[in-house]
Amino acid sequence: MAPTKSRRRLCAAALAGTCALGVASGSSHAVGDDVDDKIKNSKSEIDDISKSLADADATLTKTNKAVAAADKKAKDAKGALTKAQQKQRDAASDYDVAKADEDASRTALATNRADQAKARTEVGGLARNAFETGGLGDLTFTIEVLTSNSGVSGSMALADIVMRRQQGVITNLKSSAAAGQSEATRLAEIRRRASLAKTKQDAAVTAASTAKTDADAAEASLVALQKTQKDDKKKLEAEKKKEEAKLAALQAESTRLKNVTTTSKDVDTSVHDVPQGTGFLASPGPISSIVSGYGYRFHPVLKINKLHEGDDFPFACGTPVYAAGDGTVIEANYNDVSGNHVYISHGTVNGAQLTSAYMHFTSLSVSVGQKVKKGQQIGVSGMTGRVTGCHLHFETRENGVAVNPLKWIK
Numbered sequence: 214m215a216p217t218k219s220r221r222r223l224c225a226a227a228l229a230g231t232c233a234l235g236v237a238s239g240s241s242h243a244v245g246d247d248v249d250d251k252i253k254n255s256k257s258e259i260d261d262i263s264k265s266l267a268d269a270d271a272t273l274t275k276t277n278k279a280v281a282a283a284d285k286k287a288k289d290a291k292g293a294l295t296k297a298q299q300k301q302r303d304a305a306s307d308y309d310v311a312k313a314d315e316d317a318s319r320t321a322l323a324t325n326r327a328d329q330a331k332a333r334t335e336v337g338g339l340a341r342n343a344f345e346t347g348g349l350g351d352l353t354f355t356i357e358v359l360t361s362n363s364g365v366s367g368s369m370a371l372a373d374i375v376m377r378r379q380q381g382v383i384t385n386l387k388s389s390a391a392a393g394q395s396e397a398t399r400l401a402e403i404r405r406r407a408s409l410a411k412t413k414q415d416a417a418v419t420a421a422s423t424a425k426t427d428a429d430a431a432e433a434s435l436v437a438l439q440k441t442q443k444d445d446k447k448k449l450e451a452e453k454k455k456e457e458a459k460l461a462a463l464q465a466e467s468t469r470l471k472n473v474t475t476t477s478k479d480v481d482t483s484v485h486d487v488p489q490g491t492g493f494l495a496s497p498g499p500i501s502s503i504v505s506g507y508g509y510r511f512h513p514v515l516k517i518n519k520l521h522e523g524d525d526f527p528f529a530c531g532t533p534v535y536a537a538g539d540g541t542v543i544e545a546n547y548n549d550v551s552g553n554h555v556y557i558s559h560g561t562v563n564g565a566q567l568t569s570a571y572m573h574f575t576s577l578s579v580s581v582g583q584k585v586k587k588g589q590q591i592g593v594s595g596m597t598g599r600v601t602g603c604h605l606h607f608e609t610r611e612n613g614v615a616v617n618p619l620k621w622i623k
Contacts, residue, residue, distance in 0.1 A: 264601065266452040270514045273445040280442050283435040290428040297417065297424040304414040311407035318400040325393040332386035449514075456515060459550075459599060466550040467522060471613035473556060474568040477543040479582045483560030492623025493562055494537035494569060495587055497607050498526040500619070504604070507617040522615035523570065523608030528594035530575055530603040536585045537569045537607075537622065545577050545591075551606075552598025553577050555591050565611035567621070572606040573598050 474480070487493050505525040509518045528534070540559040547553050553574035559567040575595030579585060596603045609618045 266449075266456045266514055269445070269449040269452040273442070273449045276438065276442045276445045280435070280438045283431065283438045287428070287431040287435045290424065290431040294421070294424040294428040297421040301414070301417040301421045304410065304417040308407065308410040308414045311403060311410045315400065315403045315407050318396060318403050322393065322396045322400055325389055325396055329386065329389040329393055332389055335386075453515060460515075460519065462550050463519075463599070466548065467615070470556065470570065471610070473544055474558065474610050475566065475613040477558070479541050479543045479558065480566065481541040481558040481560040483539075485560060485562045487563060489563070489620075490623075492621070493567075494559070494609065494618075494621045495535070496618075496622040497534060497537060497571070497605055498528065500622070502527055507615075507619070520615070523606050524618050526605045526607060528603060528605040530593075530595045532594045532605075533590050534571055534574065534592050534594050534605055536587055536589045536591050538587045540569070540585060542579045542581055542583045542585060542591075543568070545580050545583075547597065550599050552600065553592065553595065554598075555579060557585060557591075562621075566613070568610045568613070569621075570606075570608040570610065572608075573600050573604065 485493070503524045504527050505521060507524055508521060510521050511518055536557055538557070538559045540557040542555060543558045544554070544556040551570075551572040553576065554570065554572040555574070555577060556568055556570045559569065561567070571591065573594065573596055574592040575597065577592040579591045585591060594603060594605045600606075607618055608615055609621045610616065
Protein backbone atom coordinates (compact mmCIF):
# COMPACT_ATOMS: atom_id res chain seq x y z
CA MET A 214 0.00 0.00 0.00
CA ALA A 215 1.08 3.62 -0.53
CA PRO A 216 2.73 5.57 2.32
CA THR A 217 0.32 7.37 4.63
CA LYS A 218 -0.05 11.14 4.58
CA SER A 219 1.68 11.38 7.95
CA ARG A 220 4.65 9.46 6.60
CA ARG A 221 4.80 11.73 3.58
CA ARG A 222 4.71 14.78 5.84
CA LEU A 223 7.53 13.26 7.90
CA CYS A 224 9.65 12.66 4.80
CA ALA A 225 8.96 16.15 3.53
CA ALA A 226 9.94 17.63 6.91
CA ALA A 227 13.15 15.64 6.94
CA LEU A 228 14.06 17.02 3.55
CA ALA A 229 13.15 20.63 4.30
CA GLY A 230 16.08 22.95 3.70
CA THR A 231 18.29 20.23 2.21
CA CYS A 232 16.77 19.52 -1.20
CA ALA A 233 15.99 21.90 -4.02
CA LEU A 234 12.55 20.86 -5.20
CA GLY A 235 11.71 21.19 -8.86
CA VAL A 236 10.28 19.14 -11.75
CA ALA A 237 12.24 19.16 -14.98
CA SER A 238 10.22 19.72 -18.11
CA GLY A 239 10.56 18.54 -21.68
CA SER A 240 11.59 14.94 -20.91
CA SER A 241 10.07 12.05 -19.04
CA HIS A 242 13.59 11.28 -17.73
CA ALA A 243 14.82 14.78 -16.94
CA VAL A 244 17.71 15.14 -14.50
CA GLY A 245 17.88 17.96 -11.92
CA ASP A 246 20.72 20.46 -11.99
CA ASP A 247 21.51 20.67 -8.27
CA VAL A 248 23.16 17.25 -7.95
CA ASP A 249 24.68 16.65 -4.54
CA ASP A 250 28.47 16.93 -4.67
CA LYS A 251 28.85 13.81 -2.57
CA ILE A 252 27.05 11.80 -5.23
CA LYS A 253 29.27 13.30 -7.93
CA ASN A 254 32.35 12.19 -6.04
CA SER A 255 31.13 8.71 -5.16
CA LYS A 256 32.44 6.91 -8.26
CA SER A 257 35.73 5.87 -6.67
CA GLU A 258 34.28 5.00 -3.28
CA ILE A 259 31.60 2.79 -1.85
CA ASP A 260 28.15 4.31 -2.30
CA ASP A 261 26.51 6.16 0.57
CA ILE A 262 29.43 5.57 2.94
CA SER A 263 28.62 7.06 6.31
CA LYS A 264 29.85 10.65 6.57
CA SER A 265 30.64 10.18 10.25
CA LEU A 266 32.76 7.12 9.38
CA ALA A 267 34.54 8.93 6.57
CA ASP A 268 35.15 11.90 8.87
CA ALA A 269 36.45 9.65 11.66
CA ASP A 270 38.77 7.89 9.24
CA ALA A 271 40.01 11.19 7.80
CA THR A 272 40.54 12.58 11.30
CA LEU A 273 42.55 9.54 12.41
CA THR A 274 44.59 9.66 9.20
CA LYS A 275 45.38 13.31 9.86
CA THR A 276 46.21 12.57 13.50
CA ASN A 277 48.45 9.66 12.51
CA LYS A 278 50.40 11.97 10.21
CA ALA A 279 50.63 14.57 12.98
CA VAL A 280 51.85 11.92 15.43
CA ALA A 281 54.48 10.73 12.95
CA ALA A 282 55.65 14.31 12.42
CA ALA A 283 55.62 14.99 16.17
CA ASP A 284 57.55 11.77 16.82
CA LYS A 285 60.22 12.79 14.31
CA LYS A 286 60.34 16.27 15.81
CA ALA A 287 60.70 14.82 19.31
CA LYS A 288 63.49 12.49 18.17
CA ASP A 289 65.25 15.33 16.37
CA ALA A 290 64.86 17.52 19.47
CA LYS A 291 66.30 14.77 21.68
CA GLY A 292 69.18 14.35 19.26
CA ALA A 293 69.81 18.09 19.31
CA LEU A 294 69.66 18.03 23.12
CA THR A 295 72.19 15.19 23.28
CA LYS A 296 74.55 17.10 21.00
CA ALA A 297 74.04 20.31 22.96
CA GLN A 298 74.71 18.54 26.25
CA GLN A 299 77.85 16.95 24.81
CA LYS A 300 79.02 20.36 23.62
CA GLN A 301 78.28 21.69 27.09
CA ARG A 302 80.38 18.92 28.66
CA ASP A 303 83.18 19.51 26.15
CA ALA A 304 83.08 23.26 26.79
CA ALA A 305 83.10 22.69 30.55
CA SER A 306 86.06 20.32 30.19
CA ASP A 307 87.93 22.83 28.01
CA TYR A 308 87.22 25.53 30.55
CA ASP A 309 88.39 23.34 33.44
CA VAL A 310 91.63 22.60 31.59
CA ALA A 311 92.13 26.28 30.83
CA LYS A 312 91.46 27.21 34.47
CA ALA A 313 93.90 24.51 35.67
CA ASP A 314 96.54 25.83 33.27
CA GLU A 315 95.84 29.35 34.50
CA ASP A 316 96.16 28.31 38.14
CA ALA A 317 99.40 26.43 37.40
CA SER A 318 100.77 29.40 35.48
CA ARG A 319 99.84 31.81 38.25
CA THR A 320 101.57 29.52 40.81
CA ALA A 321 104.67 29.28 38.61
CA LEU A 322 104.68 33.04 38.16
CA ALA A 323 104.34 33.61 41.91
CA THR A 324 107.25 31.21 42.53
CA ASN A 325 109.31 33.00 39.89
CA ARG A 326 108.60 36.36 41.48
CA ALA A 327 109.69 35.00 44.86
CA ASP A 328 112.89 33.69 43.28
CA GLN A 329 113.47 37.06 41.64
CA ALA A 330 112.94 38.84 44.96
CA LYS A 331 115.43 36.52 46.65
CA ALA A 332 117.97 37.00 43.85
CA ARG A 333 117.52 40.75 43.98
CA THR A 334 118.17 40.66 47.72
CA GLU A 335 121.37 38.67 47.15
CA VAL A 336 122.52 40.98 44.38
CA GLY A 337 121.73 43.98 46.54
CA GLY A 338 123.78 42.48 49.35
CA LEU A 339 126.70 41.83 47.06
CA ALA A 340 126.57 45.32 45.68
CA ARG A 341 126.41 46.81 49.16
CA ASN A 342 129.31 44.67 50.38
CA ALA A 343 131.43 45.57 47.34
CA PHE A 344 130.74 49.24 47.90
CA GLU A 345 131.77 48.99 51.56
CA THR A 346 134.94 46.91 50.98
CA GLY A 347 136.13 48.35 47.74
CA GLY A 348 135.23 45.34 45.75
CA LEU A 349 137.45 42.70 47.46
CA GLY A 350 135.05 41.56 50.03
CA ASP A 351 135.31 42.16 53.74
CA LEU A 352 138.53 43.23 55.51
CA THR A 353 139.13 39.81 57.02
CA PHE A 354 139.05 38.21 53.65
CA THR A 355 141.50 40.82 52.25
CA ILE A 356 143.96 40.31 55.08
CA GLU A 357 143.75 36.57 54.62
CA VAL A 358 144.65 36.95 51.00
CA LEU A 359 147.62 39.27 51.71
CA THR A 360 149.03 37.16 54.54
CA SER A 361 148.25 33.70 53.24
CA ASN A 362 151.16 31.25 53.15
CA SER A 363 149.59 29.72 50.01
CA GLY A 364 150.71 32.56 47.93
CA VAL A 365 149.04 35.03 45.75
CA SER A 366 147.82 32.46 43.20
CA GLY A 367 145.81 30.57 45.80
CA SER A 368 144.37 33.74 47.15
CA MET A 369 143.43 34.82 43.67
CA ALA A 370 141.69 31.51 43.20
CA LEU A 371 139.64 32.22 46.24
CA ALA A 372 138.89 35.66 44.90
CA ASP A 373 137.81 34.09 41.61
CA ILE A 374 135.41 31.83 43.47
CA VAL A 375 133.92 34.82 45.17
CA MET A 376 133.51 36.68 41.91
CA ARG A 377 131.96 33.66 40.16
CA ARG A 378 129.51 33.31 43.01
CA GLN A 379 128.55 36.90 42.60
CA GLN A 380 128.25 36.43 38.85
CA GLY A 381 126.06 33.34 39.39
CA VAL A 382 123.70 35.31 41.58
CA ILE A 383 123.35 37.97 38.92
CA THR A 384 122.87 35.36 36.16
CA ASN A 385 120.17 33.63 38.20
CA LEU A 386 118.41 36.94 38.60
CA LYS A 387 118.51 37.55 34.87
CA SER A 388 117.24 34.04 34.15
CA SER A 389 114.44 34.38 36.69
CA ALA A 390 113.48 37.73 35.21
CA ALA A 391 113.39 36.25 31.69
CA ALA A 392 111.44 33.21 32.87
CA GLY A 393 109.05 35.48 34.71
CA GLN A 394 108.42 37.53 31.60
CA SER A 395 107.81 34.37 29.57
CA GLU A 396 105.45 33.01 32.21
CA ALA A 397 103.59 36.31 32.35
CA THR A 398 103.13 36.18 28.55
CA ARG A 399 102.00 32.54 28.79
CA LEU A 400 99.57 33.42 31.59
CA ALA A 401 98.03 36.18 29.48
CA GLU A 402 97.49 33.70 26.64
CA ILE A 403 96.08 31.10 29.03
CA ARG A 404 93.69 33.68 30.45
CA ARG A 405 92.58 34.57 26.93
CA ARG A 406 91.89 30.90 26.22
CA ALA A 407 90.12 30.55 29.55
CA SER A 408 87.93 33.55 28.78
CA LEU A 409 87.08 32.12 25.34
CA ALA A 410 86.37 28.72 26.91
CA LYS A 411 84.10 30.39 29.47
CA THR A 412 82.21 32.19 26.69
CA LYS A 413 81.78 28.91 24.78
CA GLN A 414 80.71 27.18 27.96
CA ASP A 415 78.08 29.83 28.67
CA ALA A 416 76.83 29.60 25.08
CA ALA A 417 76.74 25.80 25.35
CA VAL A 418 74.77 26.02 28.59
CA THR A 419 72.25 28.35 26.93
CA ALA A 420 72.02 26.13 23.85
CA ALA A 421 71.55 23.02 25.99
CA SER A 422 68.86 24.77 28.01
CA THR A 423 67.06 25.82 24.82
CA ALA A 424 67.40 22.31 23.41
CA LYS A 425 66.00 20.89 26.65
CA THR A 426 63.02 23.25 26.44
CA ASP A 427 62.43 22.31 22.78
CA ALA A 428 62.77 18.60 23.54
CA ASP A 429 60.34 18.84 26.45
CA ALA A 430 57.84 20.76 24.31
CA ALA A 431 58.17 18.27 21.46
CA GLU A 432 57.70 15.36 23.84
CA ALA A 433 54.66 17.01 25.44
CA SER A 434 53.17 17.66 22.00
CA LEU A 435 53.80 14.05 21.00
CA VAL A 436 52.18 12.72 24.18
CA ALA A 437 49.13 14.96 23.64
CA LEU A 438 48.81 13.85 20.01
CA GLN A 439 49.19 10.21 21.01
CA LYS A 440 46.29 10.67 23.42
CA THR A 441 44.27 12.28 20.63
CA GLN A 442 45.29 9.42 18.35
CA LYS A 443 44.04 6.91 20.92
CA ASP A 444 40.72 8.75 21.22
CA ASP A 445 40.41 9.00 17.43
CA LYS A 446 41.03 5.28 17.09
CA LYS A 447 38.22 4.58 19.56
CA LYS A 448 35.88 6.87 17.62
CA LEU A 449 36.80 5.20 14.33
CA GLU A 450 36.22 1.75 15.78
CA ALA A 451 32.81 2.85 17.05
CA GLU A 452 31.94 4.25 13.59
CA LYS A 453 33.19 1.04 11.96
CA LYS A 454 30.81 -0.97 14.10
CA LYS A 455 27.98 1.32 13.04
CA GLU A 456 29.01 0.97 9.40
CA GLU A 457 29.22 -2.80 9.67
CA ALA A 458 25.73 -2.81 11.15
CA LYS A 459 24.49 -0.67 8.24
CA LEU A 460 26.14 -2.95 5.70
CA ALA A 461 24.49 -5.89 7.42
CA ALA A 462 21.19 -4.02 7.11
CA LEU A 463 21.88 -3.46 3.41
CA GLN A 464 22.56 -7.14 2.93
CA ALA A 465 19.43 -8.04 4.83
CA GLU A 466 17.39 -5.64 2.69
CA SER A 467 18.91 -7.12 -0.47
CA THR A 468 17.95 -10.59 0.71
CA ARG A 469 14.48 -9.38 1.62
CA LEU A 470 14.10 -7.76 -1.79
CA LYS A 471 15.12 -11.00 -3.46
CA ASN A 472 12.44 -12.82 -1.53
CA VAL A 473 9.80 -10.17 -2.25
CA THR A 474 10.44 -10.27 -5.99
CA THR A 475 10.06 -14.05 -6.09
CA THR A 476 7.33 -14.75 -3.53
CA SER A 477 5.00 -11.75 -3.70
CA LYS A 478 1.43 -12.65 -4.50
CA ASP A 479 1.38 -9.63 -6.82
CA VAL A 480 4.22 -10.84 -9.08
CA ASP A 481 3.34 -10.06 -12.71
CA THR A 482 2.46 -13.22 -14.62
CA SER A 483 2.99 -11.90 -18.15
CA VAL A 484 5.59 -13.60 -20.35
CA HIS A 485 7.84 -11.81 -22.87
CA ASP A 486 10.48 -12.90 -25.33
CA VAL A 487 12.57 -10.03 -26.59
CA PRO A 488 15.85 -9.74 -28.46
CA GLN A 489 18.81 -9.05 -26.17
CA GLY A 490 19.99 -5.43 -26.18
CA THR A 491 16.71 -4.02 -27.44
CA GLY A 492 16.12 -2.15 -24.16
CA PHE A 493 13.05 -3.85 -22.81
CA LEU A 494 13.06 -1.22 -20.00
CA ALA A 495 13.41 2.54 -20.31
CA SER A 496 16.35 4.09 -18.51
CA PRO A 497 15.25 6.40 -15.64
CA GLY A 498 17.66 9.01 -16.96
CA PRO A 499 20.45 9.41 -19.52
CA ILE A 500 22.82 6.48 -19.17
CA SER A 501 25.73 8.88 -19.61
CA SER A 502 24.64 10.68 -16.44
CA ILE A 503 25.05 7.65 -14.15
CA VAL A 504 27.34 8.72 -11.32
CA SER A 505 27.80 5.35 -9.70
CA GLY A 506 27.13 2.21 -11.70
CA TYR A 507 26.48 -1.42 -10.93
CA GLY A 508 29.53 -3.33 -9.67
CA TYR A 509 31.81 -4.04 -6.75
CA ARG A 510 33.26 -1.24 -4.66
CA PHE A 511 36.22 -1.37 -2.32
CA HIS A 512 35.24 0.11 1.03
CA PRO A 513 38.03 2.61 1.83
CA VAL A 514 37.65 2.22 5.59
CA LEU A 515 36.49 -1.33 6.21
CA LYS A 516 38.76 -2.63 3.44
CA ILE A 517 36.14 -4.97 2.00
CA ASN A 518 34.43 -5.35 -1.37
CA LYS A 519 30.72 -4.63 -1.56
CA LEU A 520 28.43 -5.02 -4.53
CA HIS A 521 26.61 -1.89 -5.58
CA GLU A 522 23.51 -3.58 -6.92
CA GLY A 523 22.26 -0.87 -9.25
CA ASP A 524 22.88 2.47 -10.96
CA ASP A 525 22.70 5.89 -9.27
CA PHE A 526 21.16 8.65 -11.36
CA PRO A 527 21.75 12.26 -10.21
CA PHE A 528 18.14 13.29 -9.71
CA ALA A 529 17.63 16.48 -7.76
CA CYS A 530 15.13 16.13 -4.94
CA GLY A 531 11.63 16.64 -6.31
CA THR A 532 12.30 15.26 -9.81
CA PRO A 533 9.50 12.97 -11.12
CA VAL A 534 10.42 9.30 -11.48
CA TYR A 535 8.72 7.09 -14.07
CA ALA A 536 8.18 3.35 -14.44
CA ALA A 537 10.81 1.70 -16.64
CA GLY A 538 8.26 -0.69 -18.11
CA ASP A 539 4.79 -2.17 -17.88
CA GLY A 540 4.19 -4.24 -14.77
CA THR A 541 2.69 -4.64 -11.35
CA VAL A 542 3.78 -2.85 -8.16
CA ILE A 543 4.80 -5.54 -5.67
CA GLU A 544 6.05 -3.13 -2.99
CA ALA A 545 5.62 0.60 -2.28
CA ASN A 546 6.84 1.32 1.20
CA TYR A 547 9.52 2.84 3.44
CA ASN A 548 12.46 1.44 5.41
CA ASP A 549 15.65 2.89 6.86
CA VAL A 550 17.83 1.47 4.08
CA SER A 551 15.91 2.09 0.84
CA GLY A 552 13.84 4.98 2.16
CA ASN A 553 10.65 5.40 0.19
CA HIS A 554 10.86 2.78 -2.57
CA VAL A 555 8.92 1.07 -5.33
CA TYR A 556 9.43 -2.46 -6.73
CA ILE A 557 7.76 -3.33 -10.04
CA SER A 558 7.42 -6.86 -11.41
CA HIS A 559 7.56 -6.96 -15.24
CA GLY A 560 6.70 -10.63 -15.65
CA THR A 561 8.90 -13.36 -17.10
CA VAL A 562 11.22 -11.94 -19.75
CA ASN A 563 13.39 -14.32 -21.78
CA GLY A 564 12.85 -16.97 -19.14
CA ALA A 565 13.75 -14.81 -16.12
CA GLN A 566 11.39 -13.15 -13.72
CA LEU A 567 12.31 -9.46 -14.17
CA THR A 568 11.86 -6.79 -11.49
CA SER A 569 12.88 -3.13 -11.40
CA ALA A 570 13.52 -1.30 -8.11
CA TYR A 571 13.54 2.45 -7.38
CA MET A 572 14.79 3.88 -4.07
CA HIS A 573 15.09 7.05 -1.94
CA PHE A 574 11.91 8.84 -3.07
CA THR A 575 10.60 11.92 -1.35
CA SER A 576 7.08 10.62 -1.93
CA LEU A 577 5.33 7.80 -3.79
CA SER A 578 2.50 7.90 -6.35
CA VAL A 579 1.59 4.21 -6.56
CA SER A 580 0.50 1.41 -4.23
CA VAL A 581 1.01 -2.36 -3.98
CA GLY A 582 -0.93 -4.40 -6.57
CA GLN A 583 -1.34 -1.42 -8.89
CA LYS A 584 -0.78 -1.99 -12.62
CA VAL A 585 1.53 0.61 -14.18
CA LYS A 586 2.56 1.51 -17.71
CA LYS A 587 6.03 2.36 -19.00
CA GLY A 588 6.58 6.11 -18.46
CA GLN A 589 3.93 6.41 -15.77
CA GLN A 590 5.01 8.56 -12.79
CA ILE A 591 5.53 6.43 -9.70
CA GLY A 592 6.95 9.04 -7.31
CA VAL A 593 9.27 12.01 -6.70
CA SER A 594 12.99 11.57 -6.12
CA GLY A 595 14.64 12.49 -2.82
CA MET A 596 17.18 11.34 -0.26
CA THR A 597 15.28 9.15 2.19
CA GLY A 598 16.90 6.06 3.66
CA ARG A 599 20.65 5.49 3.69
CA VAL A 600 21.99 8.06 1.25
CA THR A 601 24.40 10.98 1.13
CA GLY A 602 22.44 13.20 -1.23
CA CYS A 603 19.53 13.52 -3.60
CA HIS A 604 19.56 10.83 -6.28
CA LEU A 605 17.66 7.84 -7.66
CA HIS A 606 18.99 4.34 -7.06
CA PHE A 607 17.73 2.00 -9.79
CA GLU A 608 18.07 -1.81 -9.88
CA THR A 609 17.04 -4.67 -12.13
CA ARG A 610 16.70 -8.22 -10.78
CA GLU A 611 16.37 -11.58 -12.48
CA ASN A 612 14.67 -14.16 -10.29
CA GLY A 613 15.44 -11.91 -7.34
CA VAL A 614 19.18 -11.56 -8.07
CA ALA A 615 20.54 -8.11 -8.89
CA VAL A 616 22.00 -7.82 -12.39
CA ASN A 617 23.55 -4.95 -14.30
CA PRO A 618 20.66 -2.64 -15.38
CA LEU A 619 22.49 -1.85 -18.61
CA LYS A 620 21.47 -5.31 -19.79
CA TRP A 621 17.82 -4.22 -19.82
CA ILE A 622 17.72 -0.45 -20.41
CA LYS A 623 18.52 1.92 -23.22
